[in-house]
Amino acid sequence: MQQESLIEYGSRRVIITITAIFCALLEIVDTTIVNVALNDMRGNMGATLSEIGWVITAYAIGNVIIVPMTSWLSQQFGRRNYFAASIIIFTVSSFLCGNATAMWELIIFRFIQGLGGGALLVTSQTIITESYPPEKRGIAQAIYGLGVIIGPTLGPPLGGYITDNYSWPYIFYINIPIGVIATLLTLQFVRSPKYGEKRAMSEIDFLGIGLLAVMVGCLQFVLERGQEDDWFNDSTITALTVTSVLALFFFVWRELTYKNPIVELRVLKNGNLRVGTILSFIMGFGLYGSTFIIPLYTQGSLGWTATQSGMLMIPAALTTAVMMPLIGKMLERGIPQQYLVASGMFLFFVFCFWGYKIITPADTGSDAFFWMLIVRGIGMGLLFIPITTLSLSGLKGQQIGQGAAFTGMMRQLGGSFGVALITTFMARQNMLHRSDLVAKLDTNNPDVINRVNGLQQSFGAKGMDPHQALNSGYKLLDYSVTKQAAILSYMDVFLYLGLIFLICVPFVLMVKAKKAAKLDPSAMH
Incomplete structure (x- = not known):
């Protein structure tokens, strides 16, 4: 069998695994590390808010375009060469991003960085999968999953620390030494499978x-x-x-x-892969959606710094890290994947409902988030490996790369959909809650009158004239209404995100039960 020739043992397998994980981490950390530095970049470049948003958008577009093409490009140029070239493109464009002096330069270099980065994610997954024998694939996916789950969490605290203590170009420069080492290790240790004939230019x-x-x-x-x-x-x-x-x-x-x-869609005839791509989309929605919403809430409503918000996520990431090998062992012992995925989705619902309960207009302390985020960490661990092993379980040789590309792309797209839908939903809910709260502020209500008078006296005591004090009182009242509306919107996001995952639980159990009953894969939608 083709993939058996790629199975590695001993120190060689350890080196290949570490190289692949570092490359996956490089790519994923870079999707979130920039978020906390956007304000500094904006000031430096004299850019508008919508222009600076392109720093994230350009990277994501480059990333998602290249992911489905990785299997074909590996075949065309040889996996080792393509992987090494991707690391070089990513590393060089990181240096150029740090040196950019104009907004358009930074956006173009980020797009190129995204093209290099997308390949790192999927190809590293294929390399790890094929370096392990089939019975150890659960452990292989657990090791790879560490990078994918921890990456988005590491980005904000690392970016916050670098931006606070150095300057924003260093968030790109830290990629350079890792990129150089990863390139040398790839050229020395990674092997390419024999793919058969390359395509002639006319056949591309x-x-x-x-x-x-x-x-x-x-x-x-x-x-x-x-x-x-x-x-x-x-x-x-x-x-x-x-x-x-x-x-x-x-x-x-x-x-x-x-x-x-260029993309072998026929590989989706495999029922497991079809189910896996749908589940990867839902997982991406939850993973990136929750990574987006929690720092937004802690920084926007609680006034935390970027570093504080990032540090909050670390215990959950460590929990996932501890869970990964345990879940890999469970899969090796034959625990059905559908039970693990359903448990993960239920725990993610628990995490969201917990979030819905603890968010209040009063200050929510960091200790209130601790156990809730630990539950998220366990849930994400239970989702990632079973979904990935399920997706790739019926594939062989070249199909593994094609399957990994589909699940990788769907996870990224799920994240993009998640962030876009959450942003839209929050904006709409904010307006609804605000108009609802304002409608309840009846100027003839004694409580409202007393509140405004109290604020006016409070500002008057600070030396303001009565008219100025009254205006300041109204402004403060307006601010508290805005804050209350925002908090209610965050609560809605947590509630509905949790319900999406809860609704999926029975479907996950049903779909995999069909597989176990040896039904025709084409029935599995």
């Missing part, structure tokens, strides 16, 4: 590449910018949505009819 699916880039690029743009640009009231967003849908239709048609497709 350039139309497929173009349609994929247009589809994913437009979709990612719509998701990242939709809320800010008022969704379909904006002609650009509407045009790009239509373009993305048309490109998807023609892309699927092209890939299913062309002899040498």
Whole structure:
């Protein structure tokens, strides 16, 4: 069998595993490390808020475009060469990002960094999977999962610390030494499978590449910018949505009819992989959605620093790290994947409902988050490895890379959908709660009158004239209404996010039960 020839043993396997994990970590940390430094970049570059948002958007677009193409590119150039080239592209563009002097330079270099980074994630997963014998694949996915789950959590505290103590270019410069070492280790130790004949230039699916880039690029743009640009009231967003849908239709048609497709869609005939891609999307939604919402709440409503917000997430990440090998062992002992995934989804619901309960307009202390985030850490551990092993379990050789590309892309897209939907939902809920609260502030109500008079006297005691004191009182009242509306919106996000995961639990059990009963895979939707 082809993949058996790639199985490694002893110190060689350890070195390959460490190299692959570092590369996956590099890529994922970079998706979130920038978030906390955006304010400093904005000041440095003299950029607007919407311009600085492109630093994140450009990276995400480059990332999602390249992920489905990694299997084909590995085949074309050899996996080791392609992986090493991706690390070099990522490292060089990191240096260029740190040296950028204009906004457009930074955005272009971030896009190139995203193209290099997307390949690191999927190819490292394939390398680790194929370096271990089939019976140890659960442990292999556990080791890889450490990077994927801990990465988004490490980004904010690391970015906050570097920005607070040095300057923002250093968040890019720290990639350089790791990139150099990873390149040398890859060239020395990683092996490429024998893929057969390379494609001639005339056989390369350039139309497929173009349609994929247009589809994913437009979709990612719509998701990242939709809320800010008022969704379909904006002609650009509407045009790009239509373009993305048309490109998807023609892309699927092209890939299913062309002899040498850039993305092998036929691999989705595997029922396990189909279920795995859907579950990866939901997991990405929860993973990136919750990583986005908690720092937003702690910094926006509680006034924490970037470093404090980031540090809050570390115990949960460590919990996941401890869980990973245990879950790998459970899978090796034959515990059905559907039970582990259903348990993970239920625990994620518990985490969200807990969040819904502890968020209050009064200050929520950091200790209130501790156990809630530990539950999230356990839930994420129970989701990641079983979903990945389930997705790749029925695949062999080259298909492993194609399957890993699908699950990786769906996890990233799930995260983009999650952040976009949460942002939109919060903006809408904020307006609803605000108008609801303002409607209850009846100026004839004695309680409201007493409150305003109390505030006026309080400001008057600080030396303000009565008119100025009254205005300041109204402003403070308005601020507390705005804060209350924001808190209620955060509560809604936690509640609905939890319900999404709770609703999925019976479906997960049903789908895998069908698999166990040896039903036709085509019935598994």
